[in-house]
Amino acid sequence: MQRKKECVAMLLAGGQGSRLYALTNNIAKPAVAFGGKYRIIDFPLSNCINSGIDTVGVLTQYEPLELNEYIGNGQPWDLDRSFGGVHILSPYQAKKKSSWFEGTANAIYQNMAFMKKYNPDYILILSGDHIYKMDYAAMLKAHKATGADCTIAAIEVPMKEASRFGILNTNEDGSIYQFEEKPKQPKSNLASMGIYIFTASKLFKYLTEDDENPNSSKDFGKDVLPAMLNAGEKMYSYRFQGYWKDVGTISSLWEANMDLLGENPAFDVNDPDWKIHSRNPLAPPEYIGDNAVLSNSLISLGCEVNGTVVNSVLSSNVVIEEGAEVVDSVLMAGSVVKKGARVVYSIVDENTVIEEGATVGEDKEKNAGIAVLGRNITIGAGAKVAGGQILDKDYKGE
Amino acid sequence: MANSAVGVIFSNVHDENIPELSRHRTMASIPYGGRYRLIDFSLSNMVNAGITTVGVVTKYNYQSLLDHLGSGKDWDLARKDGGIILLPPYSDETDAPYTNRLEALKGITGFLNHRNEDYVVITDCDGIARIDYSAIIAYHEEKGADITMVYHEQVGPVDSGYYMTLTPDENGRVTGLKINPKLKANSKNDVYINVMVINREFLINIIQDAVTRGLSSFGKDILSKNVDTLKIFGYPFQGYYAGIDSLQKYYEHSMELLRKDVRDELFGARDIYTKVRDSAPSKYAEDAHVKDSLISDGCMIEGTVENCILFRGVKVGKGSVIKNSIIMQDTVIGSGVQLDCVITDKNVVVRDKRHLAGCAELPYFIAKGRML
Numbered sequence: 001m002q003r004k005k006e007c008v009a010m011l012l013a014g015g016q017g018s019r020l021y022a023l024t025n026n027i028a029k030p031a032v033a034f035g036g037k038y039r040i041i042d043f044p045l046s047n048c049i050n051s052g053i054d055t056v057g058v059l060t061q062y063e064p065l066e067l068n069e070y071i072g073n074g075q076p077w078d079l080d081r082s083f084g085g086v087h088i089l090s091p092y093q094a095k096k097k098s099s100w101f102e103g104t105a106n107a108i109y110q111n112m113a114f115m116k117k118y119n120p121d122y123i124l125i126l127s128g129d130h131i132y133k134m135d136y137a138a139m140l141k142a143h144k145a146t147g148a149d150c151t152i153a154a155i156e157v158p159m160k161e162a163s164r165f166g167i168l169n170t171n172e173d174g175s176i177y178q179f180e181e182k183p184k185q186p187k188s189n190l191a192s193m194g195i196y197i198f199t200a201s202k203l204f205k206y207l208t209e210d211d212e213n214p215n216s217s218k219d220f221g222k223d224v225l226p227a228m229l230n231a232g233e234k235m236y237s238y239r240f241q242g243y244w245k246d247v248g249t250i251s252s253l254w255e256a257n258m259d260l261l262g263e264n265p266a267f268d269v270n271d272p273d274w275k276i277h278s279r280n281p282l283a284p285p286e287y288i289g290d291n292a293v294l295s296n297s298l299i300s301l302g303c304e305v306n307g308t309v310v311n312s313v314l315s316s317n318v319v320i321e322e323g324a325e326v327v328d329s330v331l332m333a334g335s336v337v338k339k340g341a342r343v344v345y346s347i348v349d350e351n352t353v354i355e356e357g358a359t360v361g362e363d364k365e366k367n368a369g370i371a372v373l374g375r376n377i378t379i380g381a382g383a384k385v386a387g388g389q390i391l392d393k394d395y396k397g398e
Numbered sequence: 399m400a401n402s403a404v405g406v407i408f409s410n411v412h413d414e415n416i417p418e419l420s421r422h423r424t425m426a427s428i429p430y431g432g433r434y435r436l437i438d439f440s441l442s443n444m445v446n447a448g449i450t451t452v453g454v455v456t457k458y459n460y461q462s463l464l465d466h467l468g469s470g471k472d473w474d475l476a477r478k479d480g481g482i483i484l485l486p487p488y489s490d491e492t493d494a495p496y497t498n499r500l501e502a503l504k505g506i507t508g509f510l511n512h513r514n515e516d517y518v519v520i521t522d523c524d525g526i527a528r529i530d531y532s533a534i535i536a537y538h539e540e541k542g543a544d545i546t547m548v549y550h551e552q553v554g555p556v557d558s559g560y561y562m563t564l565t566p567d568e569n570g571r572v573t574g575l576k577i578n579p580k581l582k583a584n585s586k587n588d589v590y591i592n593v594m595v596i597n598r599e600f601l602i603n604i605i606q607d608a609v610t611r612g613l614s615s616f617g618k619d620i621l622s623k624n625v626d627t628l629k630i631f632g633y634p635f636q637g638y639y640a641g642i643d644s645l646q647k648y649y650e651h652s653m654e655l656l657r658k659d660v661r662d663e664l665f666g667a668r669d670i671y672t673k674v675r676d677s678a679p680s681k682y683a684e685d686a687h688v689k690d691s692l693i694s695d696g697c698m699i700e701g702t703v704e705n706c707i708l709f710r711g712v713k714v715g716k717g718s719v720i721k722n723s724i725i726m727q728d729t730v731i732g733s734g735v736q737l738d739c740v741i742t743d744k745n746v747v748v749r750d751k752r753h754l755a756g757c758a759e760l761p762y763f764i765a766k767g768r769m770l
Contacts, residue, residue, distance in 0.1 A: 036679030037695075075471060076674075263683065270678035270696060280674040284665040285432035285694040285708070287656070294686055300679040301433075301695055302668070313679075317668075 004119035005055045005084055007140055007197075009048050010108050013041060013128040014061030014101055019249045022374035022392040023349055028060060029248065030128030031067040033332045033350070035260050035269050036300040036315050039070060040247060042278045043133070044126045045077045045086070050274055051136035053124065055084035057114050059107045061091060061100060076279045089114060103218030109207040115200070123203050125196040125220065131256050131267065132193075132244040133274050139238045140197055149202040149233040150225070152176065153195035155240045165191035166221045168237045176235040181221045190237060193244060196220065202233060243267040250390075254347055254370050257313045257330045261296050281316035281333065291322050300333075307337065315350075328364050332375070341379075345387060349375035355383070358397075362387030403517040403535055404480075404598065405444040405452035406506065407437060409463055411499065411592075412524040415558055415643045418763050419743065423462040426454070426523040428642070429726050429744070431655050431664075432694035432709050434672045435466050436642065439528070440521040440593075441482075442670045445473050447531035449519060451480025453509050455502055457487050457495060466673050473671045485509055499616040503605050510602050518601055522592035524558070526640040526651060528664050529593065534633050538595040541570060543631040545600075545621070548593040550639040555581045558643035562590040562617060566632035575622045575630070588632065591639060638663045649741060649761045652707055652724050656690055677710050685716065701733070715750070722758070740764065 017029025024032065030041035041058075048056050056079060060067055074086035089111045091100050101107035108115075108125065115123060122143065124136055134153070143151040154168050162183075168190045169178035180186065206224050210216050216223040229235055243266055247253040259266035269276050283302025288294065293308040302317035307324035315333040320326060324337040327344045334351040337343055341354045346361035347370060354360055358379045361371035368387025379385060383397030409426035419428045426437035437454075444452050452475060456463060470482035487495035488505040496502040510518065517538065519531055529548070538546040549564050563581070565574030566588065581587055604620055613619040621630065638660055640651035654660045664670060677696025682688065687702040696711040701718035708714075709726045715733035723740040725731070732750035739756040742748070743766035752770050756762030764770065 076676075261681075270681070270698070275676050276678070277676050280676065282668050282671065284661065284670070285692045286680070287658075287661060288688040288691050288693060288703075290690050292688060294682040294688055296684045297682050298679040299682060299693070309682075315679075 003083060004121075006120065007053055007055075007122040007124055007136075008115050008118050008120040008200075009044075009053050009056045009124040009126055009136070010111070010115070011041070011044055011048075011056055011058045011126045011128055012104055012107060013058050013067060014064075014107060015127075015129060016062040017129070017248060020253065021250065021390050022372050023250075023253075023347065024063070025374060025392055026063055027066045028062050028064060028128075031070055032247070032253070033315055034131065034247065034253070035257060036298045036313050037281065038269070038276060038278045040131065041067065041071070041128045042077075042276055043131050044128060045071075045074075045079065046274075046276045046278075047132075047134050047136060048124075048126075049077050049079060049277065051134075051138075051140075053136055054079060054081055055118055055120075056086045057089045057111055058086060058128075059089045059101065059111065061107070064088070064090060070279060072279070077277045084118065087114065103223075104220045105207060105210050105216075105224045106218035108203075109211050109218075112204060112207065116204075120200045123198045123200050125194075125198070127194045129246055129248050130193070130244060131247055132240075133242065133267075133271070133276075134195070134240060134244075136195075136197075139195070142238050143197045143199075143236070146174070146236045147234060148175075148197075148236040149199050150228055150235045151197045151238050152225070152235065153193040153240050154190045154237040155193055155244050156189050157191045159186070159189045162186035162189045162191060166194075166225075168192055170237050174237050174239070176229065176237055179221075179225050179229055179235075190239075192221065193240060194221075196225075197238075202228070250347065250370050250372055254330060258311070258328075260298055260313065261311060283316050289322070292320075329361070338381075346371040346373065346385075348373045351376045352378070354379045355381040357382045358384070360385040402515055403447070403449050403519050403531075403595070404510075404513045404515040405440075405449045406455060406518055406520045407440050407444075407452060408455045408499070408502065408520070408522045409437065409460065410455075410457040411522045412558065412560070412643065413459075415524070416645055416648060418645050418741075418765070419648065420459070422459060422766060424456065424458075424460050424523070427460075427462040427466050428523075428648075429709060430526065430642075430648075430652065432692050432707050433675075434670065435463075436523040436526070437463070437466070438670055438672045439526050439664075440523055441473050441475075443521075443527075443529050443531050444519060445475065445671065446669050447519075447535070449531065450475065450477055451483065451513060451515070453483045453485045453506060455485045455506060457502070460484075460486070468673065472673050483509060498614055500605070500608055500614060500620070503601070503616065504609055507602055507605055510598060513598065515598060518596050518598045520594050520596060524642050525591050525593070526642065526664070527591070527635065527637060528667075528670070529635055529637065531593075531595075534593070534595050537570075537633050538631070541631045542629065543595075544597060544629040546595040546631045546633050547572065547590050547621075548633045548635050549588040550591045550635045550641075551586055552589045552641070553586055554583050556587075556589055556641070556643065557647055558641070560617075561643075562621070564588045564590055564632045566634075570631045570633070572625060572630040572632045575625050577617050577622055588634070589641075591635060591641065593635075645741070645761065645763060646759060649724065649739075649758070653705070653722075655692055655707065656705065661692075675710055683716075701731075701735075709744075724761075743767075746770070 013030040017024040079086035286303035289306035300316040306322040307320040319336040362368045372390040374392030380396035409424040413420040469476040680697040683700040711728040718735040734751040736753045747769040
């Protein structure tokens with residue numbers, strides 16, 4: 001008997017994430033740090049392994065170096081397998097032609113050989129832009145139960161935001177009769193989450209047809225899904241209830257971090273029944289000093305906190321010196337806030353140093369926006385970075 | 399230097415020194431410093447010296463150690479050639495499992511024979527230190543030694559039930575070796591810290607020889623008796639060393655981790671490895687008050703924590719005040735609890751409003767899984 005995998009996951013991780021500005025200067029969006037010790041891609045990868053899906057192709061294109069290194073052999077997610085496991089799939093040169101991935105559908109099409117190697121019955125398409133916990137196995141069960149050719153995970157969004165999403169118009173049994181990509185006047189608020197399960201043979205058929213269609217933009221939402229619907233294939237929605245957040249913008253990334261805080265957080269990463277796996281930092285426990293004041297915050301391994309941290313998320317190895325104050329902020333690994341400096345309503349990327357007495361950002365209430373500091377930069381002593389400002393170079397002040 | 403030595407770690411030696419914590423586990427797997435086990439220090443020192451084959455000698459109670467080590471991948475020791483090799487007691491019809499170090503070494507001669515490295519680094523798990531073993535191997539080669547024993551100058555008596563003091567001459571050659579000598583208060587002594595480098599073939603030979611002659615003690619019959627004929631050298635380790643030879647010392651040394659100089663020396667280079675548990679970052683609630691404490695991941699703190707070490711997954715409820723205490727993995731402390739100088743082993747539950755106190759000389763110990 002030929003060895004096979006019932007379901008293979010394909011994770012689209014090539015996005016540049018240009019709306020994250022300085023945070024994605026040198027890394028792909030799925031590699032952006034989140035929630036103290038995680039990166040965005042930890043969520044779909046953990047969802048896969050927790051759902052029993054152990055074969056994942058990760059499609060990379062934009063600045064893949066750090067993402068590739070992070071994924072490595074997949075061991076942190078238990079995805080180091082001799083048959084299956086996680087595989088980085090980058091654009092390649094083929095005998096007839098070589099090309100970059102031209103769209104989401106094209107990226108999957110170009111890796112047909114990878115999927116076929118596992119002789120799968122189903123293909124799960126994922127993206128690397130969202131923070132959520134989801135049991136894909138339950139979705140696959142629904143896909144089988146309805147006998148669908150394609151099942152699209154969907155979540156209800158506020159009606160006023162519906163025009164930002166791909167909207168599913170469905171019948172009572174969940175079957176989809178219309179798919180509208182970012183409609184100006186949405187008929188429903190049921191948004192596609194960009195998570196699809198296809199019956200493999202159908203996917204291969206429609207991807208091949210799509211590739212041969214010169215008028216196609218090679219996109220799932222714009223081309224492949226409408227083509228399947230027009231051809232009368234069985235397409236169903238799968239209702240997801242729970243936390244799901246696109247972290248593609250500075251403000252949504254900040255909000256998602258804040259959603260981890262509080263007694264009953266909107267999103268709980270400390271869930272023993274659904275562990276989020278990640279590559280763990282090699283660091284001792286955090287040390288909280290004599291003069292530290294901590295309130296409503298997440299602190300990670302290797303931090304040294306001697307100042308004040310309120311409503312904030314600190315990644316590993318962050319140093320907060322005495323008299324420094326961090327409020328409503330997200331500090332990524334290795335960043336340093338020196339004596340008397342103040343960081344408020346900001347996102348600070350890895351290994352950035354804020355020298356003594358400097359001020360970064362302005363109080364949230366002032367509505368100046370979130371200040372963003374890119375990685376490996378230094379904010380000079382006493383310098384002031386205004387609210388909403390985005391810096392990716394050293395700054396000494398005016 | 400790489401692969402010139404193979405490591406051997408004794409996981410059970412000294413268990414009797416600290417019965418409270420070794421009742422259900424080996425000395426090697428005693429939790430330490432918030433997220434480590436004692437073996438992590440020896441094992442990390444070996445890995446950082448380029449040693450990629452480490453035999454771990456076990457005897458009993460080693461389930462927790464097996465669980466901790468797994469495949470060895472967290473130390474980068476899941477290897478095709480070498481890696482971590484567990485060496486449980488070997489006994490045939492005539493032999494009972496080993497009762498001393500010499501018999502234990504006899505039981506691993508198969509392992510030693512199959513390696514081709516020149517040296518064996520042998521350590522126990524009772525010491526916390528970040529030691530550059532490659533420098534000791536270099537010293538051993540330079541001196542042309544048969545055996546190099548690492549010592550640390552200690553003041554006053556040693557609590558351990560079995561220890562050795564060395565007397566090295568100006569060249570480093572050990573000319574005197576005493577077992578369990580009476581040590582005066584405030585006297586300075588060069589105490590062997592259970593780390594040695596020994597030539598592999600030489601080790602195999604002396605084991606064979608000892609077996610045929612019916613010898614039983616490695617320290618007494620081999621080292622002590624042959625100080626004049628064997629080339630035994632002493633290597634002074636001058637860094638931070640914490641010998642864990644009683645519950646009181648365990649407490650005292652654990653608390654030293656709250657000192658910045660100690661933390662910087664042990665962890666500054668970020669190269670002490672341990673098993674990864676994928677816990678979330680620790681959460682500090684709105685009313686949390688935390689001072690001078692080492693907090694591991696996965697904790698949830700709603701009360702006051704001062705001068706403490708919290709292991710992974712500890713919960714401290716509202717209004718509780720925990721001082722000068724070591725709280726091990728997954729301990730749940732309710733609300734309104736007061737603890738002072740308490741050590742809780744893993745998975746302890748302290749119900750609401752309980753008050754418990756020990757003192758620094760005699761910390762109050764709560765055994766694994768107890769519910770109060």
